[in-house]
Amino acid sequence: MPVILPLLMFMQAYDPEVEAVMRNSRRKKEDAAAASASAASAARAAAVQAKPAAADGRIPVPAKYAGPFQACLDLAVESPDKAIAFAEKWRIDGGSFYARHCMGFALTRAERWGAAIVAFEQAADEAERSGEIVQSARLWAQAGNAALVSGDAAKARSDFDAALARGLPDGLEKGELHLDRARALVAQGDSEAARDSLDIALAQAPQDPLAWLLSATLARRTGEMALAQAHIARAVQLSPDDASVALEEGNIAILTDHADIARAAWQRAAKVAPDSSAGKAATDNLDRLDPAPPASRPAG
Known part of the structure; x- marks a missing residue:
């Protein structure tokens, strides 16, 4: 958890x-x-x-x-x-x-x-x-x-x-x-x-991903999580390699009980812009997560 x-x-x-x-x-x-x-x-x-x-x-x-x-x-x-x-x-x-x-x-x-x-x-x-x-x-x-x-x-x-x-x-x-x-x-x-x-x-x-990003962030802060999810999804669609978008995607995912999505989003943010504020925040968030469960081995 x-x-x-x-x-x-x-x-x-x-x-x-x-x-x-x-x-x-x-x-x-x-x-x-x-x-x-x-x-x-x-x-x-x-x-x-x-x-x-x-x-x-x-x-x-x-x-x-x-x-x-x-x-x-x-x-x-x-x-x-x-x-x-x-x-x-x-x-x-x-x-x-x-x-x-x-x-x-x-x-x-x-x-x-x-x-x-x-x-x-x-x-x-x-x-x-x-x-x-x-x-x-x-x-x-x-x-x-x-x-x-x-x-x-x-x-x-x-x-x-x-x-x-x-x-x-x-x-x-x-x-x-x-x-x-x-x-x-x-x-x-x-x-x-x-x-x-x-x-x-x-x-x-x-077509401006920043508008969808800030809309999703505001929705998260005001507890409108369905709206936050919908708007961050649009931001990701428009700008999939933006570290700020990926960071917020992870923030929203972790608050809606989707730790796997959060981990993937933060990993993407840390990879595309490791020295940016968003990339560093994503790396810190990853450090705070529980380790990913080990992959299950095939039977036999």
Whole structure:
């Protein structure tokens, strides 16, 4: 019989929401770097077509701003301090909210989260005054993510609410915003509101394994084990080699009296990412389990 109490105590030490914050922070940085690489093509698209949005639904950067914006983002990746100075000068010279946007990105690269929050919020306000409501929503969302990484869940929730109030089209982007909001709500201890946002995230971004993982984790914590099992199964289907998903699969299995499934899931987590937080937690959980029963020998 598994030693349940120590496992439950250990599961509180690994926080998938914290892991998600860091993973999302890295993803936001990667997205911004990708935006830098595509800024020139966005400018060309804006110059040759009069459509209000690009093919992927994003509003192109006007040609007037695309060059400096690309240069600023590139510089932020190489030297955040130089990019901050660049963005400040560009803002004074008429860089609009794009200059403040790059300022916020550069400040996140420098891990100056408080200043980054202010820069993104100012950019969001300026974008709204310019009539760019969807861009304003995206900038409020970036402010919320900076707040979440800084540990200020209340501020993050406020900024995510501001983003949602401006509106985003249905789809992945809206789903990711609700997922971010749910993480802030979990950090505040508001499980009921977090569930509401997670349900929207699952509907809007059904291919995101992180949404199913955090939904399963929340369900486990609130005692909804059937829901936890269903949602972790979907996360495993979407991301079978993710250590965080495998760890949570084991956590849920051990609490539903499936020690064999828990052992297999934790072994997978420890194998695919032994040096990660999830992998180390899985290894520790395996150490706390009773040894696996010996395989039965065939008769004769």
